[in-house]
Amino acid sequence: MRSIRRALRLRLSGAALVLLVAAAGLLYSGVRWLLTDQFDAALHTKLLTFTTLIEQEGEGVELGFIAQAMPEFSAPSEPEYVQMWLTSRVEGWVLYRSPSLEGGDLPKFAGTEERPVIRSLALPDGRAGRAIGAEFVIHHYDPGSSGTGAAHVLLVLARGTAALERALRLLLVGTSAVILLLLGAGLLLGGQALTRGLRPLDELARHVGAIEDPLRAPRFDPAGVPAELAPLVESHNQMLGRVCKAFERERRTSANIAHELRTPLAELLVLAETAQRYPADPLENTRRLEELREIAEQMSTLIATLLELARMESGHVPLEIESIDLAEMVRDCWSPLASVADAKRQTFRQLAGRGPLVRADRVALSILLANLLRNAVDHAPVGDQIGCEVANTGARCELVLSNAANDLTPADLDKLTEPFWRASKSREDRSHIGIGLSLVRRLAELLEVELSFQLEERVFRARLSFEVC
């Protein structure tokens, strides 16, 4: 399973390692360049010193230094080397060779005094070193009587780089050690920071994991939750609320189903026991049997409706979607209810002419509309007007059925589509099972029709939004 903690730790460690190595590399390269530059600058300084120590008088060239005064050129170990050539007279004529060369030669290469050539090389004793070479005209020149010009001298000066390499190695080792230390400390501190940073997530996970009964589970306290987790906490709490509502709805439905089924069973049992215990005359027996049949029929209707609802809930309802004239469908569905409405002196505002064409299954839509219209007729007061309006809103059209609903409260709207919820407070009203609007809701879902209920100023409105053909 992917772990945010592990992924963050790996990525942060990787990034830290790359950054540290890059920084250390830059630092090492910089210091190396600096030290080498200083080394070369020291060679250059020494070369310039040598240029001032050579004098020429006429054709005679003299070295103005004493070799013994410069022990670095004759040291038994790790000596420096210098060699000078008079290039203007005889090619290759050696003017001076340091004792450390022991008769050998340094390679000849030259720049100018200002821009000498510096290169790495293997010293005569095999050590690694750097050498500087420049060709210059003797500064202290006295032409005397000879009339010859100032001689040109090529000077190559070489020095071992062992000390420099040691310093650079030390720098490399030190830098690597610092990288490792920083990386270790970074892992430790980063791990702690991650743990601390992800603590709210852990708490949320513990909270969610500890939920056994959503109905009794406390909400996660959003106080002190980081901004990144706040939407998650809010969603979690909202989801818990929805789960509680769903559980509560299921509990109410189960209780209602139990009540609706077990009460008539109790009626049947008590009636049967009474009939057994107290045999009656044929007339009374006929009455009892009639009552038993009536109860059994009510139970049968209830069970059939429950099964139908279960079938719809499972989604196993074949639908044949076609274009349907909505106004015509409303008129067809109203037709069988007209006499019932007349008896209650209710009027129905019919949709005239042809209505919008909507996409739906004819049978499912007729059941849906018939249930809504039946609901309106049954619950509207005597003499009320039942409204029916259609409004086009571009790609959709909305059918609104309305009626006065004096007994309904806004709080009832959420429960309208719950099975067995009835506006009528009396369960003795067996003309309603309380399942009609549950069917309406499920059919609307199947037909992908948007269904909503509103209650404003004691007027109940059922709104159906269809896709127009």
Place this chain on the structure above:
Amino acid sequence: MRILLIEDSKKLVDSLRQELTRSGFEVGSAANGELGLRLALGGTWDLVVLDLMLPDLSGHEVLRQMRAQGCQAYVLILTALGAVEERVRGLQAGADDYLGKPFSFDELLARVQALTRRKHGQRSPVIRIADLEIDTAGRIVRRNGAVVSLTNREYRLLELLALRNGDTVSRMEIEEHLHGSRSLPLSNVVDSAVCNIRAKLKEHGAAALIHTRPRLGYVLSAEAP
């Protein structure tokens, strides 16, 4: 013994009323919670048979308000909600018994009788006073082993006196027990019934068991008070 049925199924109420009346109880009824609570608090009921899923006011709320307002009647919950937590909730709210639907009337009757005995401190369904034996479960009265044939009203009167275990029962109390709110003051129904019972008991034993306490009422005991 007065029983109030608070139940929204009219057919069930009618059947239960008929059966319980035949078994010697006076039965009142209410089809919703609000009316049921009003009747429960406003009358003297020995037992309230209470459905939980009621219109207007739930059975739980009816029970809570009954107990909150000091109603001492026994409460038997008769409901389709048979889950353990529902039973526990009902009993913890102050109910004395719980019976799930569907049920056998015989079981309901047995539970009603058990609650009746509990009210009068009786554990056995058979009450014995000297040579008189009253089987409250079978509603059979015997004296010296012989069955004494009593009418429904006579049995209920004798049972009331027996359940009071030697205590004096006032005439008004007997009238209310027999006729409830429909009792007629100054009628001689009680005297007449007592006279009949005495006569029927005397057929199987000589000793007088029902004694009159002038201006106080009647007492059933082996010895005269």
